[in-house]
Amino acid sequence: MAILIDEKLCNGCGLCDVNCPGDLIFMDEGTQKPKVLYPEECWYCGACRMDCPKDCIKIVFPLTSL
Amino acid sequence: MNLKNNNFNENVVNVDVLVIGGGSAGTMAALAARRQGLDVALVDKAGIDRSGCGAAGNDHFLAVLDTGPDWDTNEAFMTWYHRLTQGLVDMNIPPKVYLSRIKNLLKYLEELGVPMREDTENDAYIRTGSFGQPGEYFINFDGRNLKPTISKEAKKIGVKFFRRINIVDLLVNETGVIGAVGFDIRKGDFYVFLAKATIVATGNVTRFYNNQASMPYNSWHSPYNNGGAQAMAFRAGAEIKNMEFVNYTLTPVNFSASALNAIVGMGGYIVNGLGERFLFKYHEKGEKGPRWIMPWGVYWELKEGRGPCYFDLRHLSEEDLNHLINNLLPVDKNTFLDYCEQKGVDVRNDLMEVQISEGQLPAFLGSVSGINITPECETTIPGLFAGGACTVAVGSLSGSMCVGDTAGEEAAKYVLSGGGGRLEISPETVQGMKQSIFKHLANMDGLKPCELEEKLRQVMTLYVGIGRSKMGLEAAQAELNKLGNLLITAKTENLHELMRLFEFRDLLEVSKAVVRGALEREESRFGISHYRGDFPESRKEWHCSLHQKLEKGQIILKRVEPYNL
Structure with a gap:
């Protein structure tokens, strides 16, 4: 939840990992794709998707925040 | 590793x-x-x-530009800012x-290419005013x-x-x-x-x-x-x-996003469950009043059974709505429209429920x-x-x-000009500091940062939130001291948690200062920012700043007279 990354579209550039101000997204050394390790610590700011060259990140609000 | x-x-x-x-x-x-x-x-x-x-x-850029009108001058800004801060900011600072x-x-x-002129047709700034400003100090921009x-x-x-x-x-x-x-x-x-x-x-x-x-x-x-x-x-x-x-603000219900400045700046209303624009009861300027008046008004409307409260934008012109929805809300909070879509709120046609945000x-x-x-x-x-x-x-x-x-x-x-101390520190001091950081990775027992932080929020909300009293604040002091002891043995599994632990440590420090100040200040000021039920009015003898500093482990308090223009 929180940050959904479409792995098929993702090119593994790592910008979302660099840009996330909360240290939530980590590049997986094996797959070379980003993984959201701490979704419950998300600010819902959108910084991860703003510079994404593949536009493959979707922000999903949990039920309690709607 | x-x-x-x-x-x-x-x-x-x-x-x-x-x-x-x-x-x-x-x-x-x-x-x-x-x-x-x-x-x-x-x-x-x-x-x-x-x-x-x-x-x-960010979508709002506060600027005084000397474009002609009286309000757009340094003098007018200073008069307003002095009133807004009630003299508790050193007035030698803003100039x-x-x-x-x-x-x-x-x-x-x-020059760096940040788009500041949203009126692209005329290559001009769009400026709006809010929070009791005498004019339109906020350039709406694409930040x-x-x-x-x-x-x-x-x-x-x-x-x-x-x-x-x-x-x-x-x-x-x-x-x-x-x-x-x-x-x-x-x-x-x-x-x-x-x-x-x-x-x-x-x-x-x-x-x-x-x-x-x-x-x-x-x-x-x-x-x-x-x-x-x-x-x-x-x-x-x-x-x-x-x-x-x-400080508190109003945010969309369950989503603590910035929005209030954009909404009241564009002339949006805040209404209660009876459909009334109630803020005039609390301040002569209503939605154009200072920020603190809005959570203060909503607090009493909810408490007295006239909730929920809402942003009401339905009277805005098509042009203003477009500006708000295209240039402001999703610029200030990139995910604002995702929230609206996923919640099923149509900002143009629906009331948008609001809440009082968490304190900060x-x-x-x-x-x-x-x-x-x-x-x-x-x-x-x-x-x-x-x-x-x-x-x-x-x-x-x-x-x-x-x-x-x-x-x-x-x-x-x-x-x-040659300033700067002697850049020397003993190796023992540095090693001690290092040790006190990394020891938490080795701790086998003890609580995790998120557990300590949860407790901190519970204590602050319960005793140091909206509506404070001497008894409650003293209870908070006791609870925060306990948390200080638990911090010493806290454990972290990885470096991310270690960062969160030191964030907690700073939060605890700040919380203690908030409680100490709140206990000392026997009056109420700035609405729900500091509302003492046992001293519900602003008091003349407390029209001052309260400074705190640490000296040899003791907190030293000092009252400083308000500044004049």
């Missing part, structure tokens, strides 16, 4: 100026100091390109840190790329970036502040920064009050701002002031709490400067950037 053996690399970095906090203010400070030809380190626990409250954007540089900052950002733009400039002119370094404490010797220590949150390396001047600029304080949706990181301003500057400065002996005034300390315009600084951005400790929202100066994005700029410039002057 074995995290238990404490066997991390050590790095010692010597610079002229150390800037702690890589948000908008810190980056401006680094730029200003570097322009004087100094060696500058900019350190942030995140990536710097998009760090701080402005990570993903020096803000009014003298705002036009240059605007010009600089336009989505502001932060990466200034970060790039800082990099270009040779500021040294230290990304993902979490600063834990300042280094202090008998000559003053001489740097700071921290650790790399991904690799674990230990860092010692030695600097002739140190600037703290880590913004405001969030995550120490319960969030209405029970999601602590779903906060109005950045949840990764945890009072590092205020706590570190306080521990080093610097003065902080008016910490008891916790400053960042917005008119706040009076934080590190006490001079107009030169010096703290009360030699070698330590402060800039941005952690200071009591001029808030909001552009205010913070100007204060950061001042801090950088003045720190550089200090260094160039």
Whole structure:
């Protein structure tokens, strides 16, 4: 939840990992794709998707925040 | 990587100026100091390109431009700002840190290509007013790329970036502040920064009050701002002031997003469950009144059974609605329209339910709490400067950037004129600091940072939230002291948690200062910011600032008369 990354579209550039101000997204050394390790610590700011060259990140609000 | 053996690399970095906090203010400070030809380190626990409250954007840029009308002058701004802050901000500060540089900052950002002129047809600024301003001080702008733009400039002119370094404490010797220590949150390396001047600029304080949706990181301003500057400065002996005034705003229900400025600035209404525009009961200017009046009004409407309350935009013109929906709401909070879509709210046609946000300390315009600084951005400790929202100066994005700029410039002057303490610290002291950080990775028992933090929020919300009393505040003091003891044995599984633990440590420090101030200030002021049920009125003898500092382990309190124009 929180940050959904479409792995098929993702090119593994790592910008979302660099840009996330909360240290939530980590590049997986094996797959070379980003993984959201701490979704419950998300600010819902959108910084991860703003510079994404593949536009493959979707922000999903949990039920309690709607 | 074995995290238990404490066997991390050590790095010692010597610079002229150390800037702690890589948000908008810190980056401006680094730029200003570097322009004087100094060696500058900019350190942030995140990536710097998009760090701080402005990570993903901002839509309002406070500016006084002298375009003709009376309100657009320095004099009118000062009169208004003095009234807004009730004299609790040193009125010598705004001319020096803000009014003298705002036009240059605007010009600089336009030269860098930041889109400031939303009226593209006429190549003109769109300006709106809110929060009791005498005119339209807020340029509506597209700040989505502001932060990466200034970060790039800082990099270009040779500021040294230290990304993902979490600063834990300042280094202090008998000559003053001489740097700071921290650790790399991904690799674990230990860092010692030695600097002739140190600037703290880590913004405001969030995550120490319960969030209405029970999601602590779903906060109005950045949840990764945890009072590092205020706590570190306080521990080093610097003065902080008016910490008891916790700030609230109105946000969409369950989503603590900035929106209020855009909505009231465009002429939106706030209505109660009976459909009434009720704010005039609480302030003559209604929705155009100061920010604190809005949560104050909503608080009483809810309490007295006239809730829920809503933003009502249905009367706005098509053109104004388009501007709000296209240029403001999703620029200030990139995910705003995702929330609307997923919740099923149509801003044009539906009422949008609002809530009182979780409490936080400053960042917005008119706040009076934080590190006490001079107009030169010096703290009360030699070698330590402060800039941005952690200071009591001029808030909001552009205010913070100007204060950061001042801090950088003045720190550089200090260094160039031979200032700076003796950059020596005993190896034992440094090793002790290192040990006290990494020991938490080896602790087998003890509580986790998230458990401690949950308890902190519970205590602060219960006893130090909206509606305070002597008994409640004393209960909070006892609970916070217990948390201080539990912190010593806290355990962390990895470096990310270790960062969260030190965030908790700073939150606890700030919370204690809030409680101490709230207990001392036997009156009520700024609505729900500080509402003592046992002293429900503002009192003349308390029309003053309350300063706190630490001296030999004791808190020293001082009352300071309000400033006149």
